Amino acid sequence: MRAKLTLAALCAAMLVAAHHFDAARERTVLGARDATGGGARLRLMTWNVGYAELEDDTRAHTSDLRAVADAILKNDPDAIALQELTGSDQLKVLLGYLGGRYRGAAARAAHTDRVEAVLVKSSGARFEDVPAGGRYAVAATFRPRADAPEVVLVSAHADAFRAARRREYTESIVDWARAHSGQTVFVAGDFNFELDARDESHLYTDDLKHDSEAYSYLLRYFRDAGREAGDTAINDRRIDYVFAPPAATTRRAEVLKDAPVGRMDHMPLVVEVGL
C-alpha cells in the first residue's frame, strides 16, 4: 500500500512539475530581440508578384500592377524588392502608378523571361546588377533619410526547381554582399528554400542538404528578419525572406495576407528594422 501511495504521489508531483515548467514560456523568448525604441528605422518590403504554377503566364500581370502599387503606398516602405516582373516596361508602369514617389531598376535579363526589380523611395539611389549563378539580381544603394547612413538592398529570386542552382545563386549573392562589407547590406526576395524537414526520410536527398546549407550560409552573415511572420506563399511555405545585417533589430515582421490579387501565389513580407 505504501509503495502504491508513493507511486501515486510521484505521479502527481510530476504533473505539478509539468504544470510549473511551462514549455510555451520559452517560445516567446525566440521572438524579436529588441523591443526598445531609438536609432534609425528602415521599412522594407519583398514581394514575388508572379502567378502560381499551372497558369498560362506565371510572371506578373500588368493588370495587377495597380493593386501592387496600392499595397506599396499603403505600407509606405523605404525600399521594395520585387520578383517575377516581365521586364523594365512593367516596372515603368508600376513606377507610374506610384506617382513618381519611388525610383527603381530592373535586373539585367539573362536567359530568363523574368527579372527582379528594386524600388527606393528616396532620391539619389544608385542601382547595380549583382551577378549570381549565371544570372543577375539587382541592388540599390540609398539613404533612407538624409541624415541616415547608406544601406544596400538586393532583390533576389532563386531557382524554384533545382536546389543545387539555388545554392549556387545564394552563395554568389552572399559573397557579393561580403565584398561590400563596409556597407549595411540587406538581401530580400524569393529563395524557394525547402527547409521544413519533419520527415526524417529526407536525410539523403540533395535538396535538403543544399537548401539547408545555402540557408546556413546566409545566416552566417545575416539574420532572418521575417522568421516570426509566418508563411509567405501558398501551401504553407515560408520562402520569401528579408535577410538583415546581424546588428539590425527586428521591430516588426508581417506578411500581408490580403495584398495578393489575381492568381498570385506569394504574399508581400514587410519588415521594419532598427539600425
Next chain:
Amino acid sequence: MSDAVLETERLTKRYGRRVAVDALSLAVRRADIYGFLGQNGAGKSTTIRMALGLVRPTAGRVRLLGQDMAKRPHRALARTGAMVEAPAFYENFTGRQNLTMLAALSGGAPRRRVDETLELVGLAARADDAVRAYSHGMRQRLGIAQALLPNPEFVILDEPTDGLDPQGIRETRELIRRLRDELKLTVMLSSHLLHEVEQLCDRVAIIDGGRLLYEGGVAELTGGGEIVRLRVDRPDEALRVLADDPTLAASRNGTQFIYVRAGGGRVADVNALLVARGLRVSEIVPHRETLEEAFTRLVGEARRGV
C-alpha cells in the same frame, strides 16, 4: 490459536461460470500428513493456490499458520514451503543457483543448508548442472528441495509424485515420512493417485467438483473392520431383507458377495436377521476397503445425490 496449521472456511473460487472450488472448509492439524485427494480437475490446485495467496478467493477465508491470508500473508508464507503444480525453474541456471535464488526471497539460506537439502532429495550429484538438462523426476525433487529450504514448519506439496516412476514414488513417500518424523513438519500433499498416499496419510480430505466429500482419518473412511463380507445362498433376497433396517448399509458391488457396514459390533445381529428369514449364511469375513474403493463409493454417492 487453534492447532490448525491451515484452515479454510467456505472457500469458493469461480472462474466465470465454472465453480472450481465450492464452499470448501478444511483443517490441517499440526504434525499431520494430510492427504488432499481428488480426481484431475477436482479443484485441488486451485484450493492450494488460494491457501498460498496466489489466487484471490471469490468467497470464504483462509487462515495459514494463524494468519488471515487476505490481510497479512507474509508472516505465514515465511514459515511455509510450497510446491504448486509441476515446479518451474530458471532453465539457464543450475539447480543450486535456483535454490539459492528462491531461498534468498525467503530470507536466504547458508550454503551448508543448500547442500544438505540437495542431499536430502538426492540431487547432490547433479546440483551444478543447468536445470535445462534435468529430467522430470529431478525437477520434481528440486521442487521439493526449494519448498524445504527456508526451513518451514508447514509444507504444501501439490502432486509431488505426479509423473514419477515407481522407484521415485517410493522414495518421495519415504522422504515425506521423514519430514514429519525427523523434522517434525506438517505436510499437506495433494494427489489423484490414492493408493500412493494410502499408507502415508494420517488424515485425508476428498473433494470432487470443488466440494468436500470427506475429511477425517483414513481408517474411519475405509471401514476399519466395520464392514463385513457375506456369502449367502440367495443374495438378492438377502439385500431386500437388509434394506429393511435403515441403520445398515448393504451393497453387492456387482459380485456374488454382500457387503454390509455394521458398526458397533452388530455383525451378529446381521447374521441372526438373515438366518431368521431362512437364508443360509456360509461365510462372514471382515472387509477393509481400499482408499480407492472408498473414494469411488463416495464420489458415486455424491454424484447420485445420496
Next chain:
Amino acid sequence: MFTLLRIEFTKLARSRGFQLSFAALAGFVALMLWGFYTYAERKTGGQAAEQFRYTYESKSYFNGLTFALYSLVFSFSLLVPVFVAATAGSQIAGEARAGTLRMIAVRPVARVSLLLSKFAVVALHVLLMMAFFVGLNLLVGLLFVGWGDLQLYPGPLNLVDEPGRIARDDALWRFACATLTGTWAMLVVAAIATLLSVVCESAAVATVATIAIYLALYVVGRVEFFEQLRPYFFTTDMDFWRDVFKPQIPWQSLYHYASLCGAYTFGALLAAAALFDRKDIKS
C-alpha cells in the same frame, strides 16, 4: 528490496534478450557507418576511404560527433523502444508463462516490491543500453572520423531552425545528458510494457502490444492530419530528450516534458502495481 534487485538483475543479465539488445545496437552502429561510407562513396566517385574525411571535414559539416548524433537520433525512436518493450514486456508475463512467477509469489515478498524491482532492473537495462550506444557511437565517430565541434543545421534532425554550433567539449557533455534524458523518456515505454506484462498472458503479446501502441502513436504523430492530436501522445512528449542538443537548451520546456514523461511512467507503474496486487496467478 536489495536482494530482489540483485536477483532480478542476475536473471536479466543472463537472459538472451539482454545480450541481444547490445549486439543489435552494435550492429546498428555498423550499419550506420556502412551507410555513411556508401553515401560518401557515391558522392566522391569511388574513393571513399580517402575522401570520406575530406569530403565532410573540409566543409566542417560532418565529424564523429555528427555521426553519433545522427545514429543516436535515428535509433532512439525506432530501435531502442523495441528492446525496452521486449525486456519490460517479458518481466511478469514471461515468468507467469514459465511458471516461475508462482514459485516467487509464494515467498514472503510483497508483489509490489517484486514489480518495482523488476522495473528498476529494466530501467537499469535502458540506462546501460543508452550509455553503451552513446559511448559506442562516440568511439566509432572518433576512430573513423574524429571529433570536432558539433554543427547543427535545420533539416533532417529537426533540432534547430537556425544553424548552430556546439563546441566539442560542450557537445560531449550534451551526449552524457542525452544518455540520461533518453533513459528517462524511454522509461515511459518501459512502464507501459510493464503494465501490459501484468495484463497479458504472454511476454510476446505484451511486447508486441507495447510496440504496436508506440509505433501507432509515433507514426500517427508524424502525419500532418493528426496535428491537433499530437500533444496528447506520449510519443510526442518523449521527444524532449534531444533538446539537450539544441545550442541553447530550452530548460523550461525540457523540464516540462520530462515531468510529463515522469507522470506517464509513474502513472503506468501505479496501474501495473494495483493490477498485479490483485492478479490471480493461475499459471
